[in-house]
């Protein structure tokens with residue numbers, strides 16, 4: 001639990017109990033990502049303290065609510081950690097990422113960095129048994145990446161620029177390369193850049209021709225503007241990283257450049273998770289776990305968070 005910004009401690013809490021439509025899961029692994037770090041660092045305020053962080057989780061079903069069908073105990077699962085209402089206008093239109101009533105695990109409802117959690121059955125995805133935990137903890141951020149790629153409309157044979165090779169940028173590089181896209185990457189951290197290259201991306205040469213598509217994952221202020229100058233006309237910029245600085249670009253540049261700006265917020269239920277899980281099950285390369293850096297035991301969670309700020313790859317906590 002986060003007890004105050006920057007401070008975590010391992011505490012005992014009562015085992016949660018399963019409502020009729022819920023599933024009790026014994027967690028086996030939870031990945032750490034930028035939004036966990038934003039809460040950890042105090043940039044983003046949780047509803048209360050102490051608070052359980054984490055939203056990239058995998059585990060095994062150990063209990064089923066009375067109204068749950070289609071799932072069984074013993075199944076390995078991943079959790080889709082954004083519980084949309086499924087009834088509002090955006091939800092009914094398939095745009096569940098825009099749901100007003102969406103519960104965001106680890107941000108607005110308690111997180112997955114815990115031995116046991118309950119989750120609504122509709123947001124629990126069974127996966128093939130015995131898949132590596134390193135792959136399974138990457139399913140949620142890989143779904144964020146794949147949703148961004150889907151929304152961009154980029155086609156095999158095209159090229160693009162990915163800005164930032166943190167774990168989200170790495171998963172995006174991997175998804176795009178797998179899709180047949182030529183990926184150029186821009187990242188100041190050498191180790192992260194090397195990691196992106198090992199996944200099939202190429203460092204952006206200074207004299208590259210303009211590119212039709214850009215994915216911004218760093219969230220660093222001022223970087224989007226540089227990326228927009230690299231765009232061909234017409235061009236598409238997909239924004240995934242977040243910051244609160246105003247964007248320094250003129251309407252003239254947007255209009256004359258015929259730039260489509262896409263804010264890509266998480267993923268839509270159920271299409272995007274369904275797609276990632278089925279890609280995972282087909283067991284075709286690439287392995288999601290190729291973006292993983294180190295796994296830490298729960299006792300070492302403080303160390304895991306410290307490492308996650310600078311690691312080249314995804315840091316995760318092994319709860320198995």
Ligand SMILES: [Zn+2]
Nearest residue numbers: 033034056141
């Ligand atoms: Zn995440």
Ligand SMILES: [Zn+2]
Nearest residue numbers: 085088091099
């Ligand atoms: Zn909704």
